[in-house]
Amino acid sequence: MLELAIHHRQGDFELQADLTLGEGLTALFGASGSGKTTLINIIAGLIRPEDGRILFNGETWNEKGIFLPPHRRRIGYVFQEGRLFPHLTVLQNLRYGEGLLPRAERREDLDRIAALLGIADLLDRRPAHLSGGEKQRVALGRALMASPKLLLMDEPLSALDTALKAQILPYIERIRDEFGVPIIYVSHSAEEVARLANALVTFKGGRASAVGRPNEALATVAQASGDLPAGNFIEAEITAHDETDGLTEASSTAGRLILRRTPLPIGTRVRVFIPVSDIVVATEPGEGLSALNRLSGRVLAVDDGSGASVTLTIDCHGQTIIAEVTRRSLRQLALAPGKPVHLLFKTVSIASEGLFRQVLP
Numbered sequence: 430m431l432e433l434a435i436h437h438r439q440g441d442f443e444l445q446a447d448l449t450l451g452e453g454l455t456a457l458f459g460a461s462g463s464g465k466t467t468l469i470n471i472i473a474g475l476i477r478p479e480d481g482r483i484l485f486n487g488e489t490w491n492e493k494g495i496f497l498p499p500h501r502r503r504i505g506y507v508f509q510e511g512r513l514f515p516h517l518t519v520l521q522n523l524r525y526g527e528g529l530l531p532r533a534e535r536r537e538d539l540d541r542i543a544a545l546l547g548i549a550d551l552l553d554r555r556p557a558h559l560s561g562g563e564k565q566r567v568a569l570g571r572a573l574m575a576s577p578k579l580l581l582m583d584e585p586l587s588a589l590d591t592a593l594k595a596q597i598l599p600y601i602e603r604i605r606d607e608f609g610v611p612i613i614y615v616s617h618s619a620e621e622v623a624r625l626a627n628a629l630v631t632f633k634g635g636r637a638s639a640v641g642r643p644n645e646a647l648a649t650v651a652q653a654s655g656d657l658p659a660g661n662f663i664e665a666e667i668t669a670h671d672e673t674d675g676l677t678e679a680s681s682t683a684g685r686l687i688l689r690r691t692p693l694p695i696g697t698r699v700r701v702f703i704p705v706s707d708i709v710v711a712t713e714p715g716e717g718l719s720a721l722n723r724l725s726g727r728v729l730a731v732d733d734g735s736g737a738s739v740t741l742t743i744d745c746h747g748q749t750i751i752a753e754v755t756r757r758s759l760r761q762l763a764l765a766p767g768k769p770v771h772l773l774f775k776t777v778s779i780a781s782e783g784l785f786r787q788v789l790p
Protein backbone atom coordinates (compact mmCIF):
# COMPACT_ATOMS: atom_id res chain seq x y z
CA MET A 430 0.00 0.00 0.00
CA LEU A 431 1.31 3.41 -0.98
CA GLU A 432 0.23 6.33 1.18
CA LEU A 433 0.82 9.81 -0.15
CA ALA A 434 0.30 13.20 1.45
CA ILE A 435 2.14 15.56 -0.84
CA HIS A 436 2.29 19.24 -1.48
CA HIS A 437 4.76 20.44 -4.06
CA ARG A 438 5.27 23.68 -5.94
CA GLN A 439 7.29 24.09 -9.12
CA GLY A 440 7.12 27.55 -10.70
CA ASP A 441 3.47 28.55 -10.81
CA PHE A 442 2.27 24.99 -10.56
CA GLU A 443 1.11 23.43 -7.29
CA LEU A 444 0.48 19.75 -6.82
CA GLN A 445 -1.63 18.42 -3.98
CA ALA A 446 -2.07 14.66 -3.54
CA ASP A 447 -3.59 12.91 -0.54
CA LEU A 448 -4.04 9.37 -1.73
CA THR A 449 -3.84 5.75 -0.69
CA LEU A 450 -3.05 3.42 -3.57
CA GLY A 451 -3.53 -0.33 -3.26
CA GLU A 452 -2.86 -3.46 -5.26
CA GLY A 453 -3.39 -3.85 -8.99
CA LEU A 454 -3.06 -1.12 -11.56
CA THR A 455 -3.92 2.46 -10.67
CA ALA A 456 -4.29 4.74 -13.67
CA LEU A 457 -3.41 8.43 -13.38
CA PHE A 458 -5.54 10.37 -15.80
CA GLY A 459 -5.67 14.09 -16.47
CA ALA A 460 -5.03 16.84 -19.00
CA SER A 461 -1.54 17.67 -20.18
CA GLY A 462 0.33 19.64 -17.54
CA SER A 463 -1.96 18.53 -14.70
CA GLY A 464 0.86 17.01 -12.66
CA LYS A 465 0.85 13.26 -13.42
CA THR A 466 4.54 12.98 -14.28
CA THR A 467 5.46 15.22 -11.38
CA LEU A 468 3.61 12.87 -9.02
CA ILE A 469 5.29 9.72 -10.30
CA ASN A 470 8.68 11.41 -10.23
CA ILE A 471 8.01 12.28 -6.59
CA ILE A 472 7.06 8.65 -5.88
CA ALA A 473 10.21 7.47 -7.66
CA GLY A 474 12.36 9.86 -5.63
CA LEU A 475 13.46 11.78 -8.73
CA ILE A 476 11.84 14.92 -7.32
CA ARG A 477 11.90 15.68 -3.63
CA PRO A 478 8.58 17.25 -2.67
CA GLU A 479 8.50 20.55 -0.85
CA ASP A 480 6.37 19.02 1.80
CA GLY A 481 5.14 15.50 1.96
CA ARG A 482 4.92 12.06 3.37
CA ILE A 483 5.31 8.90 1.35
CA LEU A 484 4.87 5.54 3.01
CA PHE A 485 5.15 2.28 1.08
CA ASN A 486 4.03 -0.85 2.92
CA GLY A 487 4.92 0.82 6.18
CA GLU A 488 8.38 1.96 5.03
CA THR A 489 8.95 5.72 5.06
CA TRP A 490 10.23 7.00 1.73
CA ASN A 491 9.74 10.66 2.41
CA GLU A 492 8.98 12.73 5.47
CA LYS A 493 10.49 15.76 7.13
CA GLY A 494 14.16 14.92 7.47
CA ILE A 495 13.84 11.53 5.73
CA PHE A 496 14.43 10.93 2.05
CA LEU A 497 15.00 7.41 0.78
CA PRO A 498 17.04 7.71 -2.44
CA PRO A 499 15.50 6.30 -5.65
CA HIS A 500 17.71 3.19 -5.86
CA ARG A 501 16.60 2.07 -2.40
CA ARG A 502 12.90 2.27 -3.23
CA ARG A 503 12.99 -0.79 -5.50
CA ILE A 504 10.88 0.81 -8.19
CA GLY A 505 10.68 -0.21 -11.84
CA TYR A 506 10.13 2.75 -14.15
CA VAL A 507 9.00 2.44 -17.76
CA PHE A 508 9.02 5.65 -19.78
CA GLN A 509 7.21 6.77 -22.90
CA GLU A 510 10.19 5.85 -25.06
CA GLY A 511 11.97 2.76 -23.85
CA ARG A 512 15.25 4.52 -22.95
CA LEU A 513 17.22 1.33 -23.45
CA PHE A 514 21.00 1.51 -23.32
CA PRO A 515 21.90 1.67 -27.03
CA HIS A 516 25.36 0.11 -26.62
CA LEU A 517 24.04 -2.94 -24.75
CA THR A 518 22.28 -5.97 -26.21
CA VAL A 519 18.77 -6.87 -25.15
CA LEU A 520 20.19 -9.47 -22.78
CA GLN A 521 22.58 -6.94 -21.23
CA ASN A 522 19.76 -4.40 -20.91
CA LEU A 523 17.68 -7.00 -19.09
CA ARG A 524 20.58 -8.01 -16.85
CA TYR A 525 21.27 -4.37 -16.02
CA GLY A 526 18.14 -4.08 -13.89
CA GLU A 527 18.98 -7.28 -12.09
CA GLY A 528 22.59 -6.19 -11.53
CA LEU A 529 21.39 -3.31 -9.37
CA LEU A 530 20.18 -5.78 -6.77
CA PRO A 531 22.09 -7.78 -4.18
CA ARG A 532 22.11 -11.44 -5.28
CA ALA A 533 19.85 -12.54 -2.42
CA GLU A 534 17.11 -10.18 -3.52
CA ARG A 535 16.97 -11.27 -7.16
CA ARG A 536 13.60 -12.91 -7.57
CA GLU A 537 13.01 -12.79 -11.29
CA ASP A 538 14.03 -15.37 -13.78
CA LEU A 539 15.26 -14.10 -17.13
CA ASP A 540 13.79 -16.99 -19.11
CA ARG A 541 10.36 -16.49 -17.56
CA ILE A 542 10.35 -12.77 -18.30
CA ALA A 543 11.71 -13.18 -21.82
CA ALA A 544 9.00 -15.78 -22.52
CA LEU A 545 6.27 -13.68 -20.93
CA LEU A 546 7.17 -10.67 -23.08
CA GLY A 547 7.94 -12.63 -26.25
CA ILE A 548 11.53 -11.35 -26.47
CA ALA A 549 13.46 -14.61 -26.07
CA ASP A 550 14.57 -14.49 -29.72
CA LEU A 551 15.85 -10.93 -29.49
CA LEU A 552 18.41 -11.32 -26.71
CA ASP A 553 21.50 -10.78 -28.91
CA ARG A 554 20.20 -7.69 -30.70
CA ARG A 555 20.97 -4.08 -29.91
CA PRO A 556 18.11 -1.57 -29.49
CA ALA A 557 18.83 0.05 -32.89
CA HIS A 558 17.72 -3.23 -34.50
CA LEU A 559 14.41 -3.49 -32.67
CA SER A 560 10.97 -2.20 -33.64
CA GLY A 561 9.22 0.33 -31.39
CA GLY A 562 7.02 -2.39 -29.88
CA GLU A 563 9.97 -4.70 -29.27
CA LYS A 564 11.90 -1.90 -27.57
CA GLN A 565 8.99 -1.24 -25.25
CA ARG A 566 8.69 -4.93 -24.38
CA VAL A 567 12.40 -5.01 -23.52
CA ALA A 568 11.93 -1.87 -21.40
CA LEU A 569 9.15 -3.67 -19.53
CA GLY A 570 11.41 -6.70 -19.11
CA ARG A 571 14.28 -4.59 -17.80
CA ALA A 572 11.99 -3.00 -15.22
CA LEU A 573 10.72 -6.43 -14.11
CA MET A 574 14.21 -7.92 -13.86
CA ALA A 575 14.98 -5.47 -11.06
CA SER A 576 12.37 -7.38 -8.95
CA PRO A 577 10.54 -4.14 -8.25
CA LYS A 578 8.12 -3.70 -5.40
CA LEU A 579 6.30 -1.03 -7.38
CA LEU A 580 6.13 -0.37 -11.13
CA LEU A 581 5.71 3.13 -12.52
CA MET A 582 4.70 3.47 -16.16
CA ASP A 583 4.53 6.93 -17.70
CA GLU A 584 2.53 6.64 -20.92
CA PRO A 585 4.45 3.54 -22.00
CA LEU A 586 2.35 3.15 -25.15
CA SER A 587 1.91 6.71 -26.29
CA ALA A 588 4.82 6.65 -28.74
CA LEU A 589 3.41 3.57 -30.50
CA ASP A 590 0.85 3.40 -33.29
CA THR A 591 -2.51 1.70 -32.78
CA ALA A 592 -1.39 -1.68 -34.05
CA LEU A 593 1.67 -1.76 -31.79
CA LYS A 594 -0.36 -0.59 -28.81
CA ALA A 595 -2.71 -3.49 -29.33
CA GLN A 596 0.30 -5.78 -29.44
CA ILE A 597 1.77 -4.53 -26.14
CA LEU A 598 -1.44 -4.14 -24.09
CA PRO A 599 -1.80 -7.88 -23.42
CA TYR A 600 1.74 -7.94 -22.01
CA ILE A 601 0.90 -5.15 -19.61
CA GLU A 602 -2.21 -7.07 -18.59
CA ARG A 603 -0.09 -10.14 -17.93
CA ILE A 604 2.34 -8.14 -15.81
CA ARG A 605 -0.61 -6.74 -13.86
CA ASP A 606 -2.16 -10.17 -13.37
CA GLU A 607 0.88 -12.41 -12.89
CA PHE A 608 3.49 -10.40 -11.00
CA GLY A 609 1.53 -9.17 -8.00
CA VAL A 610 3.43 -5.86 -8.12
CA PRO A 611 1.31 -2.72 -7.83
CA ILE A 612 1.48 -0.56 -10.95
CA ILE A 613 0.96 3.18 -11.29
CA TYR A 614 0.19 3.95 -14.90
CA VAL A 615 -0.07 7.37 -16.52
CA SER A 616 -2.26 7.50 -19.58
CA HIS A 617 -4.17 9.90 -21.82
CA SER A 618 -6.17 7.11 -23.36
CA ALA A 619 -9.55 6.12 -21.95
CA GLU A 620 -9.33 2.86 -23.81
CA GLU A 621 -6.11 1.92 -22.06
CA VAL A 622 -7.50 3.01 -18.72
CA ALA A 623 -10.72 1.04 -19.27
CA ARG A 624 -8.80 -2.03 -20.15
CA LEU A 625 -6.09 -1.87 -17.53
CA ALA A 626 -7.19 0.07 -14.48
CA ASN A 627 -8.38 -1.41 -11.22
CA ALA A 628 -8.41 2.04 -9.68
CA LEU A 629 -8.34 5.55 -11.02
CA VAL A 630 -6.86 8.86 -9.92
CA THR A 631 -7.85 12.00 -11.78
CA PHE A 632 -5.99 15.33 -11.86
CA LYS A 633 -7.58 18.73 -11.97
CA GLY A 634 -5.84 22.01 -11.34
CA GLY A 635 -2.91 20.25 -9.68
CA ARG A 636 -5.14 18.30 -7.31
CA ALA A 637 -5.04 14.52 -7.54
CA SER A 638 -8.22 12.72 -6.42
CA ALA A 639 -8.88 9.03 -6.10
CA VAL A 640 -12.07 7.95 -7.79
CA GLY A 641 -14.24 5.68 -5.72
CA ARG A 642 -16.13 3.95 -8.51
CA PRO A 643 -13.86 3.67 -11.53
CA ASN A 644 -16.55 2.34 -13.84
CA GLU A 645 -18.65 5.44 -13.53
CA ALA A 646 -15.72 7.81 -13.65
CA LEU A 647 -14.43 6.04 -16.73
CA ALA A 648 -17.39 7.30 -18.72
CA THR A 649 -16.26 10.85 -18.00
CA VAL A 650 -12.67 9.94 -18.72
CA ALA A 651 -13.69 8.41 -22.05
CA GLN A 652 -15.42 11.59 -23.09
CA ALA A 653 -12.56 13.79 -21.94
CA SER A 654 -9.99 11.80 -23.89
CA GLY A 655 -12.12 11.70 -27.03
CA ASP A 656 -10.99 8.18 -27.98
CA LEU A 657 -14.28 6.55 -27.04
CA PRO A 658 -17.77 7.99 -27.49
CA ALA A 659 -19.88 8.86 -24.46
CA GLY A 660 -20.71 5.57 -22.85
CA ASN A 661 -21.15 3.33 -19.85
CA PHE A 662 -18.78 0.82 -18.35
CA ILE A 663 -20.37 -2.16 -16.66
CA GLU A 664 -18.44 -4.71 -14.69
CA ALA A 665 -19.55 -8.27 -15.40
CA GLU A 666 -18.49 -11.89 -15.26
CA ILE A 667 -18.76 -14.28 -18.16
CA THR A 668 -21.22 -17.03 -17.26
CA ALA A 669 -22.01 -18.99 -20.44
CA HIS A 670 -21.32 -19.36 -24.15
CA ASP A 671 -23.99 -20.22 -26.68
CA GLU A 672 -22.18 -21.86 -29.58
CA THR A 673 -25.30 -22.21 -31.71
CA ASP A 674 -26.08 -18.52 -31.75
CA GLY A 675 -22.52 -17.28 -31.34
CA LEU A 676 -23.29 -15.43 -28.13
CA THR A 677 -21.76 -15.05 -24.69
CA GLU A 678 -23.68 -14.31 -21.50
CA ALA A 679 -22.33 -12.27 -18.63
CA SER A 680 -23.83 -11.37 -15.30
CA SER A 681 -23.54 -7.92 -13.79
CA THR A 682 -25.12 -6.00 -10.92
CA ALA A 683 -27.26 -4.26 -13.52
CA GLY A 684 -28.57 -7.56 -14.90
CA ARG A 685 -27.70 -10.19 -17.48
CA LEU A 686 -25.78 -9.04 -20.56
CA ILE A 687 -25.72 -10.82 -23.90
CA LEU A 688 -22.51 -10.23 -25.80
CA ARG A 689 -21.12 -11.45 -29.06
CA ARG A 690 -19.23 -14.70 -28.60
CA THR A 691 -15.90 -13.96 -27.00
CA PRO A 692 -13.06 -16.46 -26.61
CA LEU A 693 -12.65 -15.41 -22.96
CA PRO A 694 -13.42 -18.36 -20.66
CA ILE A 695 -16.34 -18.62 -18.27
CA GLY A 696 -15.55 -16.91 -14.98
CA THR A 697 -13.51 -14.11 -16.61
CA ARG A 698 -14.30 -10.69 -15.22
CA VAL A 699 -14.80 -8.06 -17.87
CA ARG A 700 -15.59 -4.40 -18.17
CA VAL A 701 -18.15 -3.89 -20.91
CA PHE A 702 -18.52 -0.61 -22.76
CA ILE A 703 -21.97 0.39 -24.01
CA PRO A 704 -22.21 3.66 -25.95
CA VAL A 705 -24.89 6.05 -24.71
CA SER A 706 -26.14 6.48 -28.27
CA ASP A 707 -27.06 2.77 -28.51
CA ILE A 708 -29.38 2.67 -25.51
CA VAL A 709 -33.14 2.88 -26.01
CA VAL A 710 -35.20 3.92 -22.99
CA ALA A 711 -38.68 2.37 -22.60
CA THR A 712 -41.34 2.59 -19.93
CA GLU A 713 -42.79 -0.84 -20.87
CA PRO A 714 -40.73 -4.05 -21.09
CA GLY A 715 -41.38 -4.24 -24.87
CA GLU A 716 -42.13 -7.41 -26.80
CA GLY A 717 -41.26 -8.28 -30.37
CA LEU A 718 -38.03 -6.33 -30.33
CA SER A 719 -34.74 -7.71 -31.54
CA ALA A 720 -32.59 -6.09 -28.84
CA LEU A 721 -31.34 -8.93 -26.66
CA ASN A 722 -30.15 -6.77 -23.80
CA ARG A 723 -32.83 -5.52 -21.46
CA LEU A 724 -31.98 -3.98 -18.14
CA SER A 725 -34.46 -2.51 -15.72
CA GLY A 726 -33.91 0.46 -13.45
CA ARG A 727 -35.19 3.71 -12.13
CA VAL A 728 -34.46 7.26 -13.26
CA LEU A 729 -32.18 8.98 -10.75
CA ALA A 730 -31.74 12.32 -12.45
CA VAL A 731 -32.69 14.23 -15.56
CA ASP A 732 -30.07 16.65 -16.82
CA ASP A 733 -32.11 19.15 -18.71
CA GLY A 734 -29.27 20.84 -20.63
CA SER A 735 -29.78 23.26 -23.45
CA GLY A 736 -29.57 20.94 -26.49
CA ALA A 737 -32.21 18.87 -28.24
CA SER A 738 -31.49 15.82 -26.11
CA VAL A 739 -31.64 15.23 -22.41
CA THR A 740 -29.27 13.09 -20.35
CA LEU A 741 -30.81 10.58 -17.97
CA THR A 742 -28.96 8.99 -15.08
CA ILE A 743 -30.52 5.63 -14.33
CA ASP A 744 -29.92 3.33 -11.42
CA CYS A 745 -29.97 -0.32 -12.44
CA HIS A 746 -29.71 -2.25 -9.16
CA GLY A 747 -26.76 -0.19 -7.95
CA GLN A 748 -25.05 0.34 -11.31
CA THR A 749 -25.43 3.83 -12.74
CA ILE A 750 -26.14 4.03 -16.44
CA ILE A 751 -26.29 7.15 -18.58
CA ALA A 752 -28.76 7.33 -21.47
CA GLU A 753 -29.97 10.07 -23.75
CA VAL A 754 -33.47 10.83 -25.03
CA THR A 755 -34.99 13.66 -27.02
CA ARG A 756 -37.04 16.31 -25.25
CA ARG A 757 -40.09 14.91 -26.99
CA SER A 758 -39.50 11.40 -25.57
CA LEU A 759 -38.88 12.87 -22.15
CA ARG A 760 -42.30 14.52 -22.30
CA GLN A 761 -44.20 11.67 -23.97
CA LEU A 762 -42.82 9.05 -21.58
CA ALA A 763 -43.11 11.40 -18.58
CA LEU A 764 -39.57 10.57 -17.56
CA ALA A 765 -38.70 12.01 -14.18
CA PRO A 766 -36.68 10.97 -11.12
CA GLY A 767 -38.16 7.83 -9.57
CA LYS A 768 -39.77 6.58 -12.79
CA PRO A 769 -39.12 2.86 -13.50
CA VAL A 770 -37.61 2.30 -16.96
CA HIS A 771 -36.24 -0.45 -19.18
CA LEU A 772 -33.03 -0.01 -21.11
CA LEU A 773 -32.66 -1.86 -24.38
CA PHE A 774 -29.59 -2.28 -26.52
CA LYS A 775 -28.45 -4.68 -29.14
CA THR A 776 -25.76 -7.26 -28.66
CA VAL A 777 -23.89 -5.68 -31.55
CA SER A 778 -23.72 -2.41 -29.63
CA ILE A 779 -20.99 -4.03 -27.60
CA ALA A 780 -18.05 -4.04 -29.95
CA SER A 781 -15.42 -6.68 -29.35
CA GLU A 782 -12.95 -3.86 -28.72
CA GLY A 783 -15.40 -2.62 -26.07
CA LEU A 784 -14.86 -5.68 -23.92
CA PHE A 785 -12.05 -5.29 -21.45
CA ARG A 786 -10.83 -8.25 -19.47
CA GLN A 787 -10.34 -7.52 -15.82
CA VAL A 788 -8.58 -9.20 -12.99
CA LEU A 789 -9.44 -7.33 -9.87
CA PRO A 790 -7.27 -7.68 -6.80
Ligand SMILES: Nc1ncnc2c1ncn2[C@@H]1O[C@H](COP(=O)(O)OP(=O)(O)OP(=O)(O)O)[C@@H](O)[C@H]1O
Nearest residue numbers: 439440441442459460461462463464465466467468
Ligand atom coordinates in the same frame (compact mmCIF):
# COMPACT_ATOMS: atom_id res chain seq x y z
N1 LIG B 1 11.03 21.80 -13.52
C1 LIG B 1 9.89 22.49 -13.57
N2 LIG B 1 9.84 23.77 -13.15
C2 LIG B 1 8.69 24.47 -13.18
N3 LIG B 1 7.52 23.97 -13.63
C3 LIG B 1 7.51 22.71 -14.07
C4 LIG B 1 8.70 21.89 -14.07
N4 LIG B 1 8.39 20.67 -14.57
C5 LIG B 1 7.06 20.71 -14.88
N5 LIG B 1 6.55 21.92 -14.57
C6 LIG B 1 5.15 22.33 -14.71
O1 LIG B 1 4.40 21.54 -13.79
C7 LIG B 1 3.14 21.21 -14.34
C8 LIG B 1 2.91 19.68 -14.29
O2 LIG B 1 3.78 19.04 -15.20
P1 LIG B 1 3.72 17.47 -15.43
O3 LIG B 1 4.83 17.12 -16.37
O4 LIG B 1 3.69 16.78 -14.12
O5 LIG B 1 2.30 17.27 -16.14
P2 LIG B 1 1.65 15.98 -16.80
O6 LIG B 1 0.28 15.88 -16.24
O7 LIG B 1 2.56 14.82 -16.64
O8 LIG B 1 1.61 16.43 -18.33
P3 LIG B 1 1.69 15.56 -19.68
O9 LIG B 1 0.45 14.76 -19.72
O10 LIG B 1 1.77 16.62 -20.73
O11 LIG B 1 2.96 14.73 -19.59
C9 LIG B 1 3.10 21.81 -15.73
O12 LIG B 1 2.41 23.03 -15.66
C10 LIG B 1 4.57 22.05 -16.06
O13 LIG B 1 4.70 23.14 -16.94
